[in-house]
Amino acid sequence: MSAATRATASYDGVVIGAGIVGAACADECVRHGMRVAVVDGDVISGGTTAAGMGHIVVMDDSEAQFTLTRYSQQLWQELRPELSADVEYEQCGTIWVATDEVEMAEVRRKEDYYGRRGVPVEVLGQDALESAEPNLRKGLAGGLLVPEDGVLYPPCAARFLLERAQAGGATIQLGCAVSRIGNGRVRLEDGRELLAGAIINAAGNGAASLTPGLAIKKRKGHLVITDRYPGFVKHQLVELGYLKSAHSTTGDSVAFNVQPRKTGQILVGSSRQYDVHDKQVDNPILLRMLKRAQEYMPNLAQVSTIRVWTGFRAATPDKLPLIGPWPGDATVFLATGHEGLGITTSLATARILVDQIAGKPAAIPVEPYLPARMSSEHICA
């Protein structure tokens, strides 16, 4: 290759990863007046983003997780009027489903927790739950409705944000795999190099190969999508045991999690497995997941399933994403490790990350998400 073709382009920011997080970061960078390039070896949203459920949900696993998810949920609501139709944003709300009085106590704890923090919620008793979701099995104790939660279709959401970034001058380079990043340089596998004031590693499951030492583990999940049954389920439904499943840092687990798509299709999940790296459908786990779903929604039995697929979430040891400067290199910033909350927290991630790059104060404390929070012991896997 001649020197001319190896001429390096120079950017204020280069985002690695054209998934939802990378797309949000690119969009945010452009809004800050940065000259941006997005690079990805695959298609838009080809990684975790395409595999995920697309939920926008506030979670209270920890204060930091709550703050980030709530902030981001509000950003999604602000963005909503501008979203194109194919993003299929639907504010269907979430109902956390309680099977018994023990779980109802947890419902009330969540009600208190969210209530104090200004998140509108409503406790549903047995009857109210039955009328809200008639296809749930009878005899459940009740649940917590969070009306401001929503769902969307992630691949189109990522594309929407990237197109906005592009309209603002960003360059999107797909099919361009990255081999190395560091010291303000992004080296592509085809030999080209991009110069960057800031390199944003938003490569999800691929982040650790570009920033060695990141303790990101793949957490495999399964999803099933059905044919169209409009009105079969109206809210995203999650069992309270989901928290136990997402909580655990070891072992395989399934949890009832069902979501209505705007098309009327029903998305059924969820499962979590560590240390499994192949994409094949895992029959025993799939079976457990399906059985769990049928326990909560027996009427799923006759519904036609069209597709089953797997995906990998990028998980960190403390269940919080890595958003901020990488201590090992002043030019590298991380925006990764979002586990199952990538869609939800993508907008807030981008916002607080770019605030940090620009040296501005963020709307929420950034400390809990700083890559530097982990001692070198934790970070070096």
Add this chain to the structure above:
Amino acid sequence: MTEQVIPDQVDLKVNGRSVSVPSGATVAVAIALAGAACRKSVGGEWRGPLCGMGICFECRAAIDGRPYCRSCQVLCRSGMEVMTDE
């Protein structure tokens, strides 16, 4: 064992209208005889059978309350109730 009489014609209902088909005919045929299309596409177009062998899913209709049955693969039975998207 009593001999089973196989009827020459089978009577069923398509969208509430009575239709009579030769024994062994498929529901797709009954729908066609009723002058109906099978389904409305996502974009609102009327659709009917394309492949005739159960792989295109264009001939779907609700049969005896079960939605999304491939009508070209289901034999008509006496008293069946078929509903298309009409």
Add this chain to the structure above:
Amino acid sequence: MSREQVIVVKSEFDVLVIGAGPAGLTAAACAAECGAMVGVVDDNPSPGGQIWRGECGQIDSEAARWLRRIHAAGGQEFCGTRVFHQPEPGTLLAEAENHVFEFSYRKLIVATGARELFLPFPGWTLPNVMGAGGLQALVKSGLPIAGKRVLVTGSGPLLLAVAAYLRRHGAEIPMICEQASRSSLARFGLVLLRKPGKMRQGFSLRKQLSRIPFVPDCWPVEARGDTRLEEVVISQCSNKQRKAISCDYLACGFHLVPNTELAELLGCQVRGSLVQVDDLQQTSVPGVFCAGEPTGVGGLELALVEGQIAGLAAGGRSESAKRLFGERDKLRSFARALDRAFALRPELRKLARPETIVCRCEDVAYASLAQHDSWRASKLQTRCGMGPCQGRVCGPATRFLFNWSPDSVRPPIFPSRFDSLSAMPGTAETEPAQITGGHA
């Protein structure tokens, strides 16, 4: 918790055959006559597949002949049953109307046949536009065609067979439009000369189709109608003119696409959309054979020979199978000549307009797809291929239009009920019912 359990019927076989068309039935008969306990599974309500589809629920005489042999040797068939998953090697899950089969096998013969290639053109989604085999199947299933005008278009010898059949049933056929060029057909005619059997077939067909214009270099460019088909515009390369032909049905078939989904699910090596097999019709997966169209579209006689080879080999009589190799070679070379003669012309890639629907399940238009570089990108962004047909219609169409490669296959390979999918072995909850003899 009162919940109806899905009924799982377990059945074990020495040799399980998937597909009850010519390849499947011959394979099953041969394997059964070797002493194997044989089962045949087919989605259609009656056995026979496409070529041997019977009329109005009756069984075609050829199919019946092979079925008698199967039954005489103790084999059984399961119709209205479609395989959707392999939960573990040696087991297949199949869904029937009200229950699920868990089939166990020592050897498996995949004889899943082929489907038609449907190419999008303006108006192709109108009711009464069907495949050529598609319309024939519907007429065989009882659709009255007498007195109806049917335009027959597309490519290949299937068009002639379909036209002859429809005409026998009283249809009026204004024309048969073959997209292959006159010169390709002439070259093919020379090949036919070397095959007296084929010639006789050809002449017989010609007689049945007398006075129906057979027009090469001709293809449909638009189907028009309000709520259903009313007329078709064809393009005749020779005079570069377009002509509108009023008709009640359009039978449009552009060759066949092998049904390789099951073979792919099982991990069999597939190259160029064809399942790779050795001389004994064995795939790359031990114990799994494949016969008929999925190994290479080649018509009835080739399917019969391949089926017999696979059945004999699976039944342990490989030496007998070898005696059929010569016949198979001849038929394969004929099939290759057919392919060359009727290869699809590039003009067919340009028929769709920007607003022409390409993915019929999700109503995705040509323009939406054309912006993307790959099947995967377009699937994610537009949902093309994510509908119930699982890409069986739009997949081959986009492969032809854009040269896209398909995705890997995942279970379920056929849409199946939620509780069928969850009837996988490994649960204590389902109540399996054992059936060892008789018909299910």
